[in-house]
Structure formats: C-alpha cells, structure tokens
Amino acid sequence: MSRIHLLPDALINQIAAGEVVERPASLVKELVENALDAGACAVEVTLEQGGVRRVRVKDDGHGIAREELALAVMRHATSKLHTAEDLERIATMGFRGEALAAIASVCRLTITSRARGSEHAWRFDAVSGELAPAALESGTVIDCTDLYYNTPARRKFLKSESTEYAHCEEALRRVALARPEVAFALSHNARSVLHLKPGTPQERLAALLGEKFVEHSRPIEAAAGPVRLFGRVIEPRHAGENRPLQYWFVNGRFVRDRMLNQALRQAYADVLHGSRQPAFALFLTIDPALVDVNVHPAKIEVRFRDSQAVFRFVLDAVRRALAPSRIVLEQEQNDGGEAAAAPSESPPSRQPSLSYTAPRDAPGSRTPTYPAAFPSAPAGSRVHDAAAEAAYLAFARAALAPTQGMTETSFAARAKASPFDAPAPTAEFASDDAMATPPLGYALAQLHGIYLLAQNAAGLVLVDIHAAHERILYERLKEAWDRTPNVQRLLVPLVLAVDAREYATWDEHRSTLERLGFDIGALGPGQLAVRSAPALLAQGALEPLVRALLHELSEMPQSLAVESFRDKILATMACHGAVRANRPLTVPEMNALLRAMERTERSDQCNHGRPTWVQLSLTELDRLFLRGR
Ligand SMILES: Nc1ncnc2c1ncn2[C@@H]1O[C@H](COP(=O)(O)OP(=O)(O)O)[C@@H](O)[C@H]1O
Numbered sequence: 001m002s003r004i005h006l007l008p009d010a011l012i013n014q015i016a017a018g019e020v021v022e023r024p025a026s027l028v029k030e031l032v033e034n035a036l037d038a039g040a041c042a043v044e045v046t047l048e049q050g051g052v053r054r055v056r057v058k059d060d061g062h063g064i065a066r067e068e069l070a071l072a073v074m075r076h077a078t079s080k081l082h083t084a085e086d087l088e089r090i091a092t093m094g095f096r097g098e099a100l101a102a103i104a105s106v107c108r109l110t111i112t113s114r115a116r117g118s119e120h121a122w123r124f125d126a127v128s129g130e131l132a133p134a135a136l137e138s139g140t141v142i143d144c145t146d147l148y149y150n151t152p153a154r155r156k157f158l159k160s161e162s163t164e165y166a167h168c169e170e171a172l173r174r175v176a177l178a179r180p181e182v183a184f185a186l187s188h189n190a191r192s193v194l195h196l197k198p199g200t201p202q203e204r205l206a207a208l209l210g211e212k213f214v215e216h217s218r219p220i221e222a223a224a225g226p227v228r229l230f231g232r233v234i235e236p237r238h239a240g241e242n243r244p245l246q247y248w249f250v251n252g253r254f255v256r257d258r259m260l261n262q263a264l265r266q267a268y269a270d271v272l273h274g275s276r277q278p279a280f281a282l283f284l285t286i287d288p289a290l291v292d293v294n295v296h297p298a299k300i301e302v303r304f305r306d307s308q309a310v311f312r313f314v315l316d317a318v319r320r321a322l323a324p325s326r327i328v329l330e331q332e333q334n335d336g337g338e339a340a341a342a343p344s345e346s347p348p349s350r351q352p353s354l355s356y357t358a359p360r361d362a363p364g365s366r367t368p369t370y371p372a373a374f375p376s377a378p379a380g381s382r383v384h385d386a387a388a389e390a391a392y393l394a395f396a397r398a399a400l401a402p403t404q405g406m407t408e409t410s411f412a413a414r415a416k417a418s419p420f421d422a423p424a425p426t427a428e429f430a431s432d433d434a435m436a437t438p439p440l441g442y443a444l445a446q447l448h449g450i451y452l453l454a455q456n457a458a459g460l461v462l463v464d465i466h467a468a469h470e471r472i473l474y475e476r477l478k479e480a481w482d483r484t485p486n487v488q489r490l491l492v493p494l495v496l497a498v499d500a501r502e503y504a505t506w507d508e509h510r511s512t513l514e515r516l517g518f519d520i521g522a523l524g525p526g527q528l529a530v531r532s533a534p535a536l537l538a539q540g541a542l543e544p545l546v547r548a549l550l551h552e553l554s555e556m557p558q559s560l561a562v563e564s565f566r567d568k569i570l571a572t573m574a575c576h577g578a579v580r581a582n583r584p585l586t587v588p589e590m591n592a593l594l595r596a597m598e599r600t601e602r603s604d605q606c607n608h609g610r611p612t613w614v615q616l617s618l619t620e621l622d623r624l625f626l627r628g629r
C-alpha cells in the first residue's frame with residue numbers, strides 16, 4: 001500500500017482546473033469577469049483557433065501592482081475577499097481566488113499590467129516565473145496560449161474549432177448582456193466579430209439578441225423589498241419562432257436555476273404551446289446577503305435564502321408583464337386551447353370573432369352568454385391574409401401534383417403526393433354506401449381552417465387537423481428512425497444564414513442529422529445548404545424546421561446518447577411538418593388524413609396529450625335540439 005502524502009501544488013491546481021476550466025470559453029468568462037471586477041470600461045477579447053491556441057483579454061481597469069503579479073496566479077489568492085462575513089455578501093464576480101491559478105496550470109500564461117500611478121507596466125510569465133518591465137498604457141493584458149499543452153488527455157475532449165469558438169462567443173455575450181455600460185470587442189483569427197459600444201440595457205439587448213427580440217418582447221420592471229426584476233420576455237405568440245434565447249442573471253451573473261425557470265414556465269403555462277420555449281433576458285437583483293453564489297466553482301448556480309418568495313415574485317412579475325394579452329387568453333379559452341397549438345400563426349381571420357374582452361374576473365365572464373359565444377362578425381368579413389393564402393396555394397400545388405414518371409390521372413400518384421400519404425377517395429364516395437363507411441367516415445368540410453368535419457356511421461366526427469397530422473407524422477418518424485430514412489432531394493438547395501452556435505451544432509451533429517434524413521453542407525462560415533430532407537417532411541416549410549432541429553440538438557447534454565433524445569427531436573420535426581392551422585384543405589386531402597388516422601397507432605391523441613378527434617353521435621346532436629327520436 002502506498003502511503004498518504006500531500007499533493008504538490010502544481011497537481012492540486014490542475015485538479016482544481018478541472019472544475020474551473022472546462023474549455024476555452026471558461027477562460028473567456030473568468031478573464032472578462034476579472035476585467036470587470038477591476039473596473040474596466042472597455043474589454044477586448046482576442047481568440048485564435050477557437051481559443052485553444054490563444055485567449056487574450058485586455059482591459060483598462062485598475063491593474064495589478066508589480067509585487068502582486070506573482071501572487072495573482074497563486075491558488076486562494078484574491079483581493080476581493082477578506083473575512084468570512086464578506087463571503088455572505090459578495091458584490092464582485094470573483095472571490096474564490098482560483099481562476100488564474102487554475103488557468104495558469106493548464107496553459108502558458110503571461111500577465112502584463114500597469115497599476116494606476118505606476119511609471120510603467122510589468123510583465124509576469126507564469127511558466128518561467130520571470131518578471132520584466134513592459135510597455136502598456138494602462139490596465140491589464142492576460143494572455144493564455146496553448147490550452148492543455150501539458151495535459152494532453154484533456155486536450156482530447158476539446159471539440160472542433162468552430163464549436164469551441166461558439167462557446168467562447170456565447171460566454172462573452174452573457175457577460176456583455178449584463179454590463180451594457182462597458183464596451184466589448186471580440187476578434188477571432190484576426191477577424192473582428194463583435195463590437196459593442198457602451199449603451200443602455202435596451203440597446204445592448206437589441207445588439208446581442210436582435211431588434212426582433214426587442215420588438216416582439218414585453219418589458220418587465222418589478223420590485224419588492226430587496227428584490228428587483230427587469231428585462232424582457234417574449235410575447236407568447238412569438239415564442240419558438242427563433243431559437244430561444246434564454247438568459248437569467250442574478251446580481252449581474254449569468255446563472256442556470258431550476259426554480260427561476262420553473263417560475264417562468266408557470267407564468268407562460270396558459271399561453272404557450274407545450275413544446276415551445278419562451279425567449280427572455282431577465283435580470284434579478286437581490287441583496288447579496290439573501291443569495292449564496294458560492295455553490296459551484298464556475299459560479300453558474302446560486303442558492304436563494306428564501307427561494308419560495310423569489311419564485312412567487314418572479315411568477316407574479318412575469319405574469320403581469322404578459323397580462324395585456326388577456327384578450328388572447330380569453331380567446332384561447334373559448335377555443336378550448338386550440339390557438340395554443342399554433343400560436344405563431346395567430347390566425348388573423350379569427351380576430352373578428354373575438355367578441356368579448358371583459359376582464360377575467362368581471363361578473364358573468366366565466367359563463368359566456370350568447371353574444372360572447374357566437375362570432376359577432378359574419379364569415380364574409382374575415383381578414384384576408386394574402387401571404388398565407390399564397391403559401392397554401394404553393395403547398396397544395398406541390399402536394400397534389402403528380403410525381404415524376406407517373407401520368408397526371410394516376411390515382412396512386414396523387415395519393416403518394418398527398419401530404420398525408422394515403423389513398424384519397426373523392427367526395428362522391430361519401431354520399432352513399434354507408435355499409436362501407438370507414439370508422440372515421442368521410443370529410444364534409446373544414447371549419448375555420450382548424451377543424452375537419454366528417455360524417456361516419458354514428459354521426460359527426462370533428463378532427464383537430466394540425467394535432468392529428470402531427471401525431472401521424474410523429475408515429476411515422478418513429479417507425480422510420482430504425483430504418484434508412486426515405487429521403488427527398490430538393491430541386492433547389494435551401495440556403496440558410498446561421499449564427500456561430502447553429503453552425504457549430506450542425507458541425508457537431510452531422511451524423512444525427514444524416515440519420516434523420518437531412519443532407520446539409522456548409523457553403524462557408526455562417527451559411528448552410530440543405531440539399532435533401534426526409535421525404536415525409538420535405539413539402540413543409542423547411543427553414544423553421546431545420547432551425548428548430550439545430551436548436552434542439554444544441555440543447556442536448558453531451559453525455560447523453562442521441563437515442564435518449566429521439567422522441568423530443570422527432571416531436572419537433574412532426575410539429576413543424578404538420579399542416580398548420582388555417583390552411584384550407586381539399587376534400588380528398590381531408591379524406592386522406594382520416595384514412596391515415598385510422599391506420600396510425602395512438603392517433604387519437606396528439607403529442608401533447610390532447611384528443612385529436614371527437615365523435616358527436618346523432619343521439620347527442622338530437623339532444624341538443626330537444627328532438628325525440
Ligand atoms: N484584469 C485584472 N485586473 C486587475 N486585477 C486582476 C485582474 N485579473 C486578476 N486580477 C487580480 O488577481 C486576483 C486573482 O484573480 P482570480 O484568480 O480570478 O481570483 P478572483 O477573481 O476570484 O479574486 C484577483 O483577486 C485580482 O486582484
């Protein structure tokens with residue numbers, strides 16, 4: 001047996017580095033946070049090869065005195081914490097005195113710094129321990145090169161350059177969001193990527209999350225005692241259109257917190273379709289004594305003293321911010337929740353039928369009276385959405401066009417090209433021949449673009465078109481998962497402008513995408529070309545589908561196999577592939593849907609557990625009219 005012995009310092013630092021330095025992005029985070037703690041007004045980040053070759057952070061903060069340079073890279077050396085009481089009220093980003101020591105143990109690190117008031121700067125080389133005079137106008141430059149040069153085993157865990165770069169950029173964005181008054185610049189491989197001028201929180205949000213996010217989101221501003229919440233949350237109907245940007249900050253620190261996310265999810269619960277994700281950037285400030293940031297070495301988790309109180313406060317503040325959409329809420333309630341199935345379409349044609357806008361708690365509003373329950377506007381006054389109409393016409397033409405090599409009249413060809421991929425009997429079929437009526441009957445009409453009405457032996461069948469189609473696609477995709485997918489080549493590749501994160505996700509998950517039936521190649525940095533797609537989905541809108549998929553994949557924890565995400569990924573694909581509400585369908589298409597439902601297992605429930613169809617028997621109808629039979 002070997003004897004117990006104390007580990008050498010260098011080894012202890014390397015062990016600690018495992019927690020603090022996960023990848024180049026960790027260097028960006030720690031070094032930029034140090035710059036901010038030093039009171040910097042401008043921070044410049046220079047990366048090479050995704051940060052693996054170099055991460056250099058320059059600031060104009062107060063600098064480090066010559067005699068403290070060597071100390072800065074020692075473990076547990078910090079200028080930010082003095083007593084145990086300090087630990088109870090942390091106001092700086094750093095306090096553990098670990099980052100520089102950890103970083104210095106896994107790369108070649110030099111610090112050049114000029115403390116305020118000193119005649120010139122000094123440069124400290126952490127590898128050789130050398131200290132020499134240097135030239136620097138002010139502030140500090142920390143230069144880290146060759147990450148993991150001395151720990152090759154860890155080097156192997158690094159991903160591609162583009163992936164590592166994307167994480168670095170994201171790390172900087174997170175810090176920059178919380179500090180709009182500081183200027184930030186980022187360059188990668190000598191190319192300037194980001195340039196953020198100091199500005200208002202609003203300007204910083206727009207610069208980093210896009211004007212669209214600001215336009216489609218609501219402001220939040222709430223305070224209660226020691227807690228304050230501000231920021232923006234996406235309007236429910238815009239949720240999920242873009243990859244969700246979700247940022248929680250507690251006292252200026254980006255955090256992941258289940259309780260905060262839970263509060264947010266609950267605030268959106270009535271208004272958001274299950275699989276959609278709200279985008280938000282929320283900043284919570286709280287008396288530092290009421291929150292513990294010393295939970296995790298990377299300080300990405302926090303613990304609230306009274307998490308129930310914070311939960312209720314956040315829930316209430318977000319709910320109130322979303323409240324002006326009460327009208328929408330009422331409408332969705334009247335619709336039995338259908339509108340929530342496709343919030344992004346927010347069908348304009350249904351606006352006129354919105355006949356009561358009384359607040360929820362007004363007397364009598366719970367049981368709508370006649371004027372409320374009936375559409376107040378005649379059907380003719382529907383607002384016409386030209387774009388939706390054109391989109392549908394293109395879809396229908398594509399869906400019903402004969403496939404190549406078959407004659408125009410070929411029934412099989414039509415059936416094959418139908419979006420529901422099933423034989424499509426004609427309407428005449430429906431009128432007689434009750435004996436042969438299939439279980440779900442034959443289509444009669446489409447109601448408000450949402451429901452399909454069909455007649456079967458028992459009476460009337462009502463089908464939620466989107467939900468039913470989604471379910472069918474989902475079941476088919478599941479079947480296809482274990483086989484080679486049926487792939488359709490696109491005549492014209494779909495070119496997508498992507499951001500660094502989407503690009504990196506594509507790069508990392510190529511084999512999964514291929515397995516799903518997508519052939520996607522790169523045209524250059526920031527551009528992808530979709531050359532083929534799964535045949536089941538190729539007729540739908542591919543761009544949002546591919547984006548949603550990339551987003552889904554980027555959220556996958558690396559430690560889990562794709563298999564464990566199969567259902568989630570396929571559900572996303574099905575949702576995007578399914579016929580959207582408000583798309584008129586032809587009678588043959590509707591019949592095809594009914595037949596496909598009959599042939600699909602579990603087709604009577606949508607992926608979110610709601611029914612996809614209901615039967616109203618003749619007896620039930622008779623009862624509605626007090627008709628004795
Ligand atoms: N950019 C910088 N400007 C001024 N001082 C710095 C800078 N970076 C690090 N330091 C000093 O080095 C010390 C150690 O840094 P670090 O290891 O990150 O620990 P911590 O930030 O937790 O104190 C800090 O407490 C600070 O005094």
Ligand SMILES: [Mg+2]
Pocket residue numbers: 030033034093094095097099100
């Ligand atoms: Mg630090």
